[in-house]
Amino acid sequence: MNDRLTLYHGDSSELLKNIPDNQIDFILTDPPYNLGPYSTGNMKFGWRSDINNDLAEWDGKFDPADYKDEFLRILKPSGNLFSFCSYNMLGRWHEVFDPLFDTFQYFIWHKTNPVPKFRKAGFLNSCEMIVCMWNKGHTWNFGKQSEMHNHFECPICMGLERVKEPKHPTQKPLKLLKYxxxxxxxxxxxxxxxxxxxxxxxxxxxxxxxxxxxxxxxKEYFKAAQKRLKID
Ligand SMILES: C[S@@+](CC[C@H](N)C(=O)[O-])C[C@H]1O[C@@H](n2cnc3c(N)ncnc32)[C@H](O)[C@@H]1O
Structure with missing residues (x-):
């Protein structure tokens, strides 16, 4: 912990209670996708290593409604709330949060190098959705009209940026997060x-x-975050 950076290990539904009212300028988050029930597991091939299918143990039950009260309490009136959102959760986010914010929009991240479909059945999963919410008077650094489309293109996280130990199946690219x-x-x-x-x-x-x-x-992801952020 330092005066600009605080990391907590534990369940956020409990730990958010430690944050005082009206403190947060921007919630940018990436909760579990709840895709576990639809997954057929990692893809197996005789001629190459398995391909990760974004399947993880933690990808269980997440309901945005459980976070509604705490998010509203800790977010400043000028704050924004953005969350990565799998296709199966869009309706739930909209149902719960649209009545609570002036504006509810979606934003698309187009992955220029999605996992290939070797069996050539169906579309590539090359887009991810981010739901975006705010009230009037929110912070907004509008660029040129041409730069403010509700999509962004960049590769999935690769190379030196990708944490090797432990591997996180859904590590997001810094280029997108910084944008x-x-x-x-x-x-x-x-x-x-x-x-x-x-x-x-x-x-x-x-x-x-x-x-x-x-x-x-x-615990392991938490330790990797501490290491990346050079904090103990
Ligand atoms: C989609 S991943 C986030 C990946 C992240 N954006 C990154 O780039 O590394 C969701 C994360 O939420 C964590 N998680 C699940 N339930 C949680 C909870 N109740 N409190 C805190 N973290 C939780 C999981 O362990 C997982 O690492």
Missing amino acids: LIGIASNENNLVLDPFMGVGSTGVAAMELNRRFIGIELD
Whole structure:
């Protein structure tokens, strides 16, 4: 912990209660996808290693409604709330949060290098959705009209950026996170990720001179986030 960065290991539904009212400028988060029931598991091939199918033990039950009261309590009136959202959760996010915010939009991340479909059956899963919510008077750094389309293109997290130990199946790329943080917050603002995984939102926030609070349930991911953020 330092005065710009605080990481908590544990369940965010409990730990959020430690954050005082009206503290957070920007919640940028990536909760469990609840895709476990639809998954057929990692893809197996005789001629190459398994391909990760975004399946993880933690990808169980997440209901945005359980976080509604705490998110509203800790978010400043000028704050923004953005969350990665799997296709199966869009209706639930809209049902719960649209009545609570002036604006509810969606944003698409187009992955330029999605996992290939070797069996050539169906579309590639090359898009991910991010639901975006705010009230009037929110922080918004609008660029040129041509830069403000509700989509962004970049590769999935690769190479040196990808944490090797432990591997996190859904580690998000810093390029995308920095783009979102740059639009929806200002320098020295406090950014929160209550499902931080290996700390990608925190790294992006630090690189843009924001402050950050991150929470992660899994001990190994938490330790990897501490290491990336150079904190013990
Ligand atoms: C989709 S991943 C986030 C990945 C992250 N964006 C990254 O780049 O590393 C969701 C994370 O939420 C964590 N998680 C699940 N339930 C949680 C809870 N109740 N409190 C805190 N973290 C939780 C999981 O362990 C997992 O690492």
